[in-house]
Amino acid sequence: MTPAAPAAAGRALPHPARDEIRLEGVLHALSDPMRLRIVRELAADRGELSCSDFDLPVTKSTTTHHFRVLRESGVIRQTYRGTAKMNGLRDDDLDDLFPGLLDSLLAAAARQAARLGR
Amino acid sequence: MTPAAPAAAGRALPHPARDEIRLEGVLHALSDPMRLRIVRELAADRGELSCSDFDLPVTKSTTTHHFRVLRESGVIRQTYRGTAKMNGLRDDDLDDLFPGLLDSLLAAAARQAARLGR
DNA sequence: TCCATTGTACGAGGACCTTCGTAGTTTGAC
DNA sequence: GTCAAACTACGAAGGTCCTCGTACAATGGA
DSSP states (O other): OOOOSOOSSSOOOOOOOGGGOOHHHHHHHHTSHHHHHHHHHHHHHTSOEEGGGOOOSSOHHHHHHHHHHHHHTTSEEEEEETTEEEEEEOHHHHHHHSTTHHHHHHHHHHHHHHHTTO | OOOOSOOSSSOOOOOOOGGGOOHHHHHHHHTSHHHHHHHHHHHHHTSOEEGGGOOOSSOHHHHHHHHHHHHHTTSEEEEEETTEEEEEEOHHHHHHHSTTHHHHHHHHHHHHHHHTTO
């Protein structure tokens, strides 16, 4: 009880509309090593992963923070499924706004990971 | 007189070697609107521009700061020519490290500039 | 109902970033 | 030698960012 406000199906999460996604915001989101790593795993696993599927060297609080930055910049989409929160790349929106950019970024990240020792 | 250290032809500026350029650093450098603008003009004018060729809405101090961030991240190359400091994209190094990335980024920036009112 | 799982909110610490003003350095021209 | 032009160095103010710890909320199952 005490739905307080929206309720409906589960909890709602604020996502920017496609038109509101800014290149600068996307670049800033991906300029952090932890977030770039998250996005790479998300692209590799090609589908939805829960936050706890990631084994990041930071606390849960920090993990939540990074996922929120990625969501608010328009890089990922988050939805609740039970107690879990599923994450997926917004590749459809990004490809529409900036064709080829996401692929170039992922390729660049993969190349750098291969060049350095993973 | 009193060359103190290197001297040689004019003043030397510290640039990262190609192998030292990091994707995260490049993305961070380009995530600032002022710097993205500088890089776009540099790519459009296809050649070397002096710092004073830009008409940025910030002071000279701030302009110097942004050019340094771009240089230290490996995005541009800076050389002195008389009292002027010439700036050029390091597209050769960037294309070698991350093939196609710079073009994708410039295309994305152009697309966003066209979508919004310039 | 009780509980374990999953993730959030809030605040704090410390680092970094953007911007500015002022004073100084280097260069080329007169 | 003197001077203007172009840029730098330094320090400061104000903001943002990343990280954490602790306490809390929502869900699904025993």
